[in-house]
Amino acid sequence: MANPRLMINTALAAGVEVALDDSQARHVGVVLRLGEGDTLRVFNAPDGEWAARVVARKKRGMSVRVEHFIRPARPPADLDLLFAPVKRHATDLIVEKATELGVRRIRPVLTQRTIAETVRLERLNAIAREAAEQTERFDAPEILEPLSLAKALDGWDAARMLIYADEAGDEVAAPGGGEGRRAAPLLEALQEGAKENGAVATDPARPPPPAAQGGRGSLALLVGPEGGFTTEERRMLRALPYVMPVSLGPRILRAETAAIAALSVIQACWGDWRNG
Ligand code: SAM
Numbered sequence: 001m002a003n004p005r006l007m008i009n010t011a012l013a014a015g016v017e018v019a020l021d022d023s024q025a026r027h028v029g030v031v032l033r034l035g036e037g038d039t040l041r042v043f044n045a046p047d048g049e050w051a052a053r054v055v056a057r058k059k060r061g062m063s064v065r066v067e068h069f070i071r072p073a074r075p076p077a078d079l080d081l082l083f084a085p086v087k088r089h090a091t092d093l094i095v096e097k098a099t100e101l102g103v104r105r106i107r108p109v110l111t112q113r114t115i116a117e118t119v120r121l122e123r124l125n126a127i128a129r130e131a132a133e134q135t136e137r138f139d140a141p142e143i144l145e146p147l148s149l150a151k152a153l154d155g156w157d158a159a160r161m162l163i164y165a166d167e168a169g170d171e172v173a174a175p176g177g178g179e180g181r182r183a184a185p186l187l188e189a190l191q192e193g194a195k196e197n198g199a200v201a202t203d204p205a206r207p208p209p210p211a212a213q214g215g216r217g218s219l220a221l222l223v224g225p226e227g228g229f230t231t232e233e234r235r236m237l238r239a240l241p242y243v244m245p246v247s248l249g250p251r252i253l254r255a256e257t258a259a260i261a262a263l264s265v266i267q268a269c270w271g272d273w274r275n276g
């Protein structure tokens with residue numbers, strides 16, 4: 001890989017020497033095959049990206065010396081992902097792709113039909129970190145402790161619109177589906193929420209739709225488990241003023257596809273894809 005990147009959690013400045021921990025040293029020495037004198041880039045969110053050089057490669061341990069500044073950090077859009085953990089491979093994929101797609105924080109949520117209740121945070125953090133290194137971002141998303149859906153919503157900041165991917169979409173007849181609130185197509189919800197969704201536009205208790213915030217502000221996406229949300233959960237979600245139920249089209253997507261597809265549309269319409 002040309003000029004690989006390594007995320008370093010300590011302060012970076014010209015001349016600073018950083019001792020790598022075991023897993024970083026293994027990554028640099030074994031995976032990237034770098035040795036003494038080889039160059040790489042190091043980065044973190046407060047200090048940006050710097051050119052560095054491997055200065056010591058001993059049997060136990062390796063360090064790099066920071067040489068010069070390359071570019072300042074660019075903060076990610078204030079976009080969170082809440083997802084119900086699915087099978088291991090799919091969960092890994094969600095975290096990797098959410099990192100590539102610029103999500104700032106990831107919260108596993110345990111819903112009534114969540115089957116995979118073991119979430120290996122250390123593993124998910126390692127996946128996020130590696131994806132951040134490859135993807136030219138300056139931070140890895142924060143991966144929060146798993147919480148039940150109810151607890152994750154407890155104390156929710158109502159200024160953060162929660163886009164809820166509702167597989168029952170617009171089906172008013174589906175249990176918990178209609179109840180007077182439309183699940184608009186995602187793009188429409190983002191672009192024209194104010195005009196199209198009377199419930200959002202006219203209720204002063206609801207936060208302004210994302211398009212009305214001009215792409216600033218904060219947003220979160222919620223994707224359910226393989227078995228979908230229960231009727232009870234759908235009713236509860238749809239009753240919350242900051243929740244915007246959306247449809248991702250006429251096909252039922254796997255949870256990982258739903259997360260990747262929805263994040264792509266959100267970044268294109270609201271987030272940092274608009275800045276190039
Ligand atoms: N078992 C459910 C069913 O057959 O209705 C499907 C659940 S789907 C595999 C997993 C999650 O992806 C859903 O809970 C939802 O959040 C999201 N999802 C999948 N397809 C969707 C769609 N067409 N519209 C909105 N959300 C969707």
